[in-house]
Amino acid sequence: VEVDGIAHRTIWLTEDPGTVSIIDQRWLPHRFEIVPLRELDDGVRAIRDMLVRGAPLIGATAAWSLYLAAHRRVAAGQPIGQADLEEWADALLAARPTAINLAWAVHRCRRAVTRTGGPLADTPAETTLGRLRREAEAICNEDVDTNRAIGEHGLVLLRDAHARAPERPVNVLTHCNAGWLATVDWGTATAPIYLAHRAGIPVHVWVDETRPRNQGAQLTAWELGQAGVRHTVVVDNAGGHLMQRGQVDLCLVGTDRVTRRGDVCNKIGTYLKALAAYDNGVPFYVALPSSTIDWKSDDGIREIPIEERSPEEVSHVQGIVGGAVCAAGITPPASPCHNPAFDVTPARLVTGLITERGVVAADTHALAERFDRVAAADGPSP
């Protein structure tokens, strides 16, 4: 996606092979800042403190963080053993407990450097470094390809919606940011929107603010604006009303984790929009790379641990006052706040999962059939 007319990915290896660049998303839309990562801890902090967020980008950042850890060892002439790799992996896995892509990317990189069979210490550190670099690059390129494929499959849905009411734009409601900024490029939920926009299909996006961190108002609105896509910001409370009044043709959101039966864990509040969509006959689609599917989980409400974040995200709102980005206090200081970050939308409320292999029904059988090999390789089949 372009920023001020320049095409960007959200993470990239710079000309200096010891530096990976990311966009510090904490200051958008108020400031556009590129930040260098030079070691493992930079990556852990970027994930934990949410300089980067979004399941696919978290995975990509984890992969590049392992590369950076290895790069410093090689630069210092030190070896890389199995214990090092495990220590790095553990540090990354602890940074955000809910994101399945984080575990997936770390696991994949670990496999890439150990699949030769012998102990890692027997492999020259330079070889391990090269393997980690190729794996990080592959994860990023595959993410771009995956999102492009999700976009093509979702485009069909938008094209159909447009054909049903060609006299007006297709109205899409989205929650949080499952956009370009949440991935390496294109986004998941936004990929069909960007492709439709490029194909000349008129699209208008209702952007949920997405309290407490306002990823919709801050990130989705900003990236849609950069791309020239028509959009309107609404508070999270408004979506049900818009659907009651026929002002939403379809909902399109991303996800952090989908269980094998199709329960969808996504940003807190997604469940409420899915209920409203169901109640009003509005299709509710979830866009995801299949790496987001957790084949080991079945009942999302019982099995998925929900991250609780700082109460200060509720008691304060980040915004700009007189040119300065600051946190405004909005609650009485004596009132406690509670901040669950995700909720689970049961599969029964989901019209379809838009994956890189097409639109799949949110049920055990359909998912297992479409992703048979993945199911067999990564965990017990249902």
Place this chain on the structure above:
Amino acid sequence: VEVDGIAHRTIWLTEDPGTVSIIDQRWLPHRFEIVPLRELDDGVRAIRDMLVRGAPLIGATAAWSLYLAAHRRVAAGQPIGQADLEEWADALLAARPTAINLAWAVHRCRRAVTRTGGPLADTPAETTLGRLRREAEAICNEDVDTNRAIGEHGLVLLRDAHARAPERPVNVLTHCNAGWLATVDWGTATAPIYLAHRAGIPVHVWVDETRPRNQGAQLTAWELGQAGVRHTVVVDNAGGHLMQRGQVDLCLVGTDRVTRRGDVCNKIGTYLKALAAYDNGVPFYVALPSSTIDWKSDDGIREIPIEERSPEEVSHVQGIVGGAVCAAGITPPASPCHNPAFDVTPARLVTGLITERGVVAADTHALAERFDRVAAADGPSP
């Protein structure tokens, strides 16, 4: 309710009979400011600019505004004719289009001064003034009595919930502010909570932030805190998740207008909470004085006009930064915002309406039966 240990109503005639005092609710919880109203325009502005809000308090403010308009005429030795009364009424009715209590209170005051039959100009202005004063006082006192009665009926529900799980507090979720601050005293949705608290029933309230104006985070949390009631502020997105996890025993909200079949118009986002309650088997109660029932409306979604407020309420959040109350910008300046202020919860999602005459099912027959005389007096019966 007490503020810093001093019992307050939210509106009162001062020792100077030309001045009515209100609390300027725009600066809570950051500042507690009492503001004098001295003429009709002060009252219109207080309603329009939301120094006061909440259906019952808007009604009370309208009644006192008519009194103040009459008081100035009398003080200037001028007469009060029918045209004056209509002009004052029109100015008040235009201040907030959705609140049925506004029209109800204005209509009631108009009737109080014209029921003698002859032209208003034949009545001495002092007599009209006296009637307006008595009517405003009656509206306020009846509101307090009504809310107290709502509280007693709702208390039974909280007592029952406590009896079912005596080992923990009763968890109530509320949206917006249907509290003391929205009425003359007690509140509607909060009246059962305050009475339960005084009766020693342990209650904990989940307070929805209620974007865009944050009446929950700013007002409900503040007044519950003043009264010593346990509460926790959550973002509007969190309620569905809390209900999924069994952390809500019942929902309890207020309303701005209820149709004769029991559709509930309330702060935007109420509908989403009602959907989640229904989906999780959590009782969803609406507390209201019967003056809130609009006997002329049936289908709330089709018939109730929804107020659209300024987009700046979405693009900016009011909060406190370094001791100063300010509006923080949270959206990209180029992104448009849309701000519908209310939504409609269909009667099928409402467990019961807690009124001053008891808990009534949200359906045409039950409502008509319970309020037979009111239905006959104020509009066409269903």
